[in-house]
Amino acid sequence: MDALTGLASGFAVALTPAHLLWAAVGVTLGTCVGVLPGIGPAMTVALLLPVTFTLAPTAAFIMFAGIYYGGMYGGSTTAILLNTPGESASVMSAVEGHLMAREGRGGAALATAAMGSFVAGTLGTMALTLSAPAVVELALRFGPPEYFALAILAFVAVSALLGASMIKGLVSLFFGLLLGVIGIDPLTGEARLTLGLPQLLDGVDVVIAAVGLFAVGEALHVGSTPGAATARIEPLRGSLWMTRDEWARSWRAWLRGTVVGFPLGALPAGGAEIPTLLSFALERRLAGRSSRFGRGAIEGVAGPEAANNAAATGTLVPLLALGLPTSATAAVLLAAFQQYGLQPGPLLFTREPQLVWGLIASLYIGNAMLLALNLPLVGLWVRLLRIPTAHLYAGILVLASTGAYSVSRSVFDVALLYIIGGAGYAMRRTGVPLAPAVIGLILGPMSEQQFRRALATSEGSLEIFLTRPIAAAFLATAALLVVGRAAAHVRRFCAR
Amino acid sequence: MRLRLACAFLVLAAPAVPAQPLLDRLVIIAPAAPGGGWDQTARAMQHALEAEGLVRTVEVHNVAGAAGTIGLAQFVSTQRGNGRTLLVSGLVMLGATLWNDSPLSLADATPIARLTGEYEVIAVPDRSPHRDMRSLLAALRARPRSVSWGGGSAGGTDHILAGLVAVSAGVDPRLVTYIAFSGGGEAVAALLGGNVAAGVSGYSEFASHIESGRLRALAISSPSRVAGIDVPTLRETGVDAELANWRAVVAPPGLTPADRDRLARLMERLARSRTWRRTLDERGWIDMFESGERFASFLEGERARIRRIVARLRGPAGTEPIRTGQRVFPLAILTGGAALVAIAFLRRSAPARRPAANLGAIGWMICGLVVFVLLLEPAGFVVAATLLYAASARGLGGRAAALAVGAIFASLVHLALTRGLGLALPGGAVWPWTR
Numbered sequence: 001m002d003a004l005t006g007l008a009s010g011f012a013v014a015l016t017p018a019h020l021l022w023a024a025v026g027v028t029l030g031t032c033v034g035v036l037p038g039i040g041p042a043m044t045v046a047l048l049l050p051v052t053f054t055l056a057p058t059a060a061f062i063m064f065a066g067i068y069y070g071g072m073y074g075g076s077t078t079a080i081l082l083n084t085p086g087e088s089a090s091v092m093s094a095v096e097g098h099l100m101a102r103e104g105r106g107g108a109a110l111a112t113a114a115m116g117s118f119v120a121g122t123l124g125t126m127a128l129t130l131s132a133p134a135v136v137e138l139a140l141r142f143g144p145p146e147y148f149a150l151a152i153l154a155f156v157a158v159s160a161l162l163g164a165s166m167i168k169g170l171v172s173l174f175f176g177l178l179l180g181v182i183g184i185d186p187l188t189g190e191a192r193l194t195l196g197l198p199q200l201l202d203g204v205d206v207v208i209a210a211v212g213l214f215a216v217g218e219a220l221h222v223g224s225t226p227g228a229a230t231a232r233i234e235p236l237r238g239s240l241w242m243t244r245d246e247w248a249r250s251w252r253a254w255l256r257g258t259v260v261g262f263p264l265g266a267l268p269a270g271g272a273e274i275p276t277l278l279s280f281a282l283e284r285r286l287a288g289r290s291s292r293f294g295r296g297a298i299e300g301v302a303g304p305e306a307a308n309n310a311a312a313t314g315t316l317v318p319l320l321a322l323g324l325p326t327s328a329t330a331a332v333l334l335a336a337f338q339q340y341g342l343q344p345g346p347l348l349f350t351r352e353p354q355l356v357w358g359l360i361a362s363l364y365i366g367n368a369m370l371l372a373l374n375l376p377l378v379g380l381w382v383r384l385l386r387i388p389t390a391h392l393y394a395g396i397l398v399l400a401s402t403g404a405y406s407v408s409r410s411v412f413d414v415a416l417l418y419i420i421g422g423a424g425y426a427m428r429r430t431g432v433p434l435a436p437a438v439i440g441l442i443l444g445p446m447s448e449q450q451f452r453r454a455l456a457t458s459e460g461s462l463e464i465f466l467t468r469p470i471a472a473a474f475l476a477t478a479a480l481l482v483v484g485r486a487a488a489h490v491r492r493f494c495a496r
Numbered sequence: 497m498r499l500r501l502a503c504a505f506l507v508l509a510a511p512a513v514p515a516q517p518l519l520d521r522l523v524i525i526a527p528a529a530p531g532g533g534w535d536q537t538a539r540a541m542q543h544a545l546e547a548e549g550l551v552r553t554v555e556v557h558n559v560a561g562a563a564g565t566i567g568l569a570q571f572v573s574t575q576r577g578n579g580r581t582l583l584v585s586g587l588v589m590l591g592a593t594l595w596n597d598s599p600l601s602l603a604d605a606t607p608i609a610r611l612t613g614e615y616e617v618i619a620v621p622d623r624s625p626h627r628d629m630r631s632l633l634a635a636l637r638a639r640p641r642s643v644s645w646g647g648g649s650a651g652g653t654d655h656i657l658a659g660l661v662a663v664s665a666g667v668d669p670r671l672v673t674y675i676a677f678s679g680g681g682e683a684v685a686a687l688l689g690g691n692v693a694a695g696v697s698g699y700s701e702f703a704s705h706i707e708s709g710r711l712r713a714l715a716i717s718s719p720s721r722v723a724g725i726d727v728p729t730l731r732e733t734g735v736d737a738e739l740a741n742w743r744a745v746v747a748p749p750g751l752t753p754a755d756r757d758r759l760a761r762l763m764e765r766l767a768r769s770r771t772w773r774r775t776l777d778e779r780g781w782i783d784m785f786e787s788g789e790r791f792a793s794f795l796e797g798e799r800a801r802i803r804r805i806v807a808r809l810r811g812p813a814g815t816e817p818i819r820t821g822q823r824v825f826p827l828a829i830l831t832g833g834a835a836l837v838a839i840a841f842l843r844r845s846a847p848a849r850r851p852a853a854n855l856g857a858i859g860w861m862i863c864g865l866v867v868f869v870l871l872l873e874p875a876g877f878v879v880a881a882t883l884l885y886a887a888s889a890r891g892l893g894g895r896a897a898a899l900a901v902g903a904i905f906a907s908l909v910h911l912a913l914t915r916g917l918g919l920a921l922p923g924g925a926v927w928p929w930t931r
Contacts, residue, residue: 345704
């Protein structure tokens with residue numbers, strides 16, 4: 001079936017009142033769980049899997065898609081307003097977004113996040129409609145050497161995030177790398193640095209690390225710093241909405257974020273974090289020296305938020321076209337397909353066109369609904385800041401602890417969350433930046449494992465990284481960035 | 497289509513014979529996160545047992561971690577003698593306990609029944625030079641390391657089958673270049689993209705790609721041909737190996753014979769029920785029902801066989817880049833990190849002028865956190881969360897109302913998550929009616 005006629009029939013399916021209702025239920029639920037730290041769309045869909053016993057597949061998937069997208073929209077809210085990202089993909093939004101919130105521009109940051117998510121989600125869905133087969137072929141060319149090169153490029157690109165002190169940034173990065181090697185080494189099945197604790201065999205969950213470092217650490221910091229509790233964030237300065245200047249600086253970042261996010265999201269082992277890192281690094285570089293980066297730059301929210309949503313849409317490409325789950329949520333969606341005895345894969349489009357196109361059409365509808373839901377919510381969320389600090393952060397601690405517990409119903413995870421939170425507090429007191437630790441935890445295991453996988457397939461020869469064109473191109477770009485930065489340092493040093 | 501589903505729903509909603517339930521309440525532990533294979537088995541059991549009226553209420557609890565061994569340890573140590581609970585288990589758990597030298601094994605639980613299973617398939621990409629198993633094995637014998645195998649986690653079913661094939665082909669299994677991928681999707685992608693020479697996986701994971709012609713199935717690990725799947729068995733291709741990724745249920749140790757027999761009878765009724773048979777059909781699960789002595793002796797034999805192959809796969813040699821890296825990377829990170837901390841410490845400038853920490857506030861908050869960890873399971877979520885809220889609000893300078901606000905907040909969160917999402921939070925003695 002031709003894509004456009006397929007889409008038209010899909011809209012006919014999705015626009016029935018019952019299906020619109022399920023979409024609305026899904027996006028509302030998704031937004032709610034997205035706002036809660038630690039409870040994400042993957043867990044929500046998994047918990048709702050039993051509805052597949054009673055609900056027709058199309059309705060169930062329309063609702064699940066709404067939850068998936070809603071989670072992406074809601075994830076940035078606490079990151080921006082309270083510096084407490086609830087999942088790893090919104091860590092980047094916290095960096096500049098929270099600075100904006102402190103300046104009283106939290107409303108604008110939330111608005112650009114919602115609009116950016118809408119633009120990226122819609123453009124991403126169009127790309128999914130029109131180019132899924134081509135994107136999938138490209139994504140399949142990524143093997144271990146390419147992933148390793150991509151991780152190295154991301155490492156180099158975000159090294160600017162290390163902060164004012166290079167040493168402190170590196171300390172933070174190595175802390176993240178250390179957390180990353182804990183657990184069973186996936187390639188040999190042997191335990192590493194688990195201190196004999198069976199609960200550490202599966203490693204440190206990125207969600208627990210991010211919520212611990214940011215949310216728990218922030219609460220402890222606010223509590224311990226006299227004066228921090230009274231002179232807190234200014235709820236609002238100027239208009240609630242974006243100014244003309246903020247619009248002008250946002251829209252290009254949305255588009256660039258989409259372009260970065262969609263293809264990387266479609267990679268079978270890409271994940272949603274690397275696109276947000278790369279988009280942030282890109283915006284910072286394009287903004288130049290005189291930019292507002294470091295003081296609350298709207299581009300630093302618009303780009304990563306768009307990249308995050310575009311990547312989430314990109315994840316659906318391998319899922320629908322090949323039946324490959326490439327994110328936690330996609331894996332749960334795959335399980336839902338299997339509950340109905342459907343096998344996503346190359347034949348799904350021809351066997352179940354109604355379901356697939358109805359799902360894709362509902363993505364367009366879900367995006368529009370989310371925009372309509374989230375823009376009015378901006379005013380409400382900003383008002384959250386008027387809650388007295390004591391109650392606000394006490395509530396955050398309860399929600400963060402609940403989220404950590406529910407990841408695998410383990411009290412151990414709650415204790416781990418608090419220990420990492422204590423580390424986050426110590427880092428704040430000593431001026432060590434937090435973001436590099438999360439970056440290390442995400443990129444460290446990926447680069448290590450893909451490096452070892454690549455060497456195993458090449459029987460130990462390093463040539464594999466140079467003879468494969470995509471890998472070589474990534475590594476060359478990374479090398480250029482390093483040389484360029486070193487040259488700038490040398491020039492500044494000589495000029496002095 | 498909608499009509500057909502509506503009919504299916506009606507059939508599901510009205511069980512044929514409302515039999516007298518064998519049990520009032522049953523707790524099934526799925527030792528994995530929601531959505532995974534064991535969780536799906538547990539939820540399908542829950543649905544069938546309730547729909548058929550065999551058990552009045554069935555609860556599924558997820559205890560995820562380390563290929564099920566965390567769930568097994570918790571089950572064996574805390575549920576001794578409890579005849580109203582079952583743990584979903586399987587070959588992967590058996591393999592993991594052997595691979596991790598876990599102090600507990602499946603032998604510590606009471607075997608009840610094997611329910612379902614799936615066979616493994618060995619496949620190559622469509623443009624691979626290997627047309628059949630014979631050609632792949634010839635390449636493996638000639639240069640074992642040059643044939644890279646992609647599959648699931650190290651020590652899992654896929655790895656075990658690759659080892660069994662190597663042994664049967666007369667190749668040292670430690671020379672096999674087995675590349676473990678996390679999650680099924682990644683392994684399939686690596687195989688489709690030609691990044692590994694051959695792939696091992698459960699049949700359903702490869703099925704649609706075999707059907708579409710992008711993967712060529714060389715052999716299936718079943719004892720005889722499987723109806724509807726036109727793939728030779730390993731034995732037909734001259735490999736003396738077979739393997740099923742079976743799923744079973746076990747009960748806690750120390751059961752009375754009466755309790756054990758009742759659970760076994762329950763599983764027999766389940767396996768014969770119409771709802772269960774339809775579920776097997778829809779999901780493509782193979783019926784491998786076996787209970788009582790036969791299942792116990794199967795388990796015994798399987799343990800001995802898997803132990804042998806795991807011992808041969810784990811030896812000290814193995815593929816160099818993978819083995820070496822296992823130690824090099826943590827070592828590099830530890831030394832690098834220690835060096836950086838030392839440099840940062842030596843280069844620290846005069847102590848920055850920052851306000852002294854408010855130790856009283858921190859003390860209150862730490863108290864709250866410790867209380868939450870200690871009380872969560874014994875006293876229940878609402879009590880623990882209320883105290884956490886009150887202590888941290890107190891530390892942050894809140895007034896006395898904190899306890900009341902905390903209780904309301906904790907109850908609302910509890911209600912929203914347990915009722916709204918069906919998340920299981922500890923109820924505790926004070927809040928029993930929320931279960």
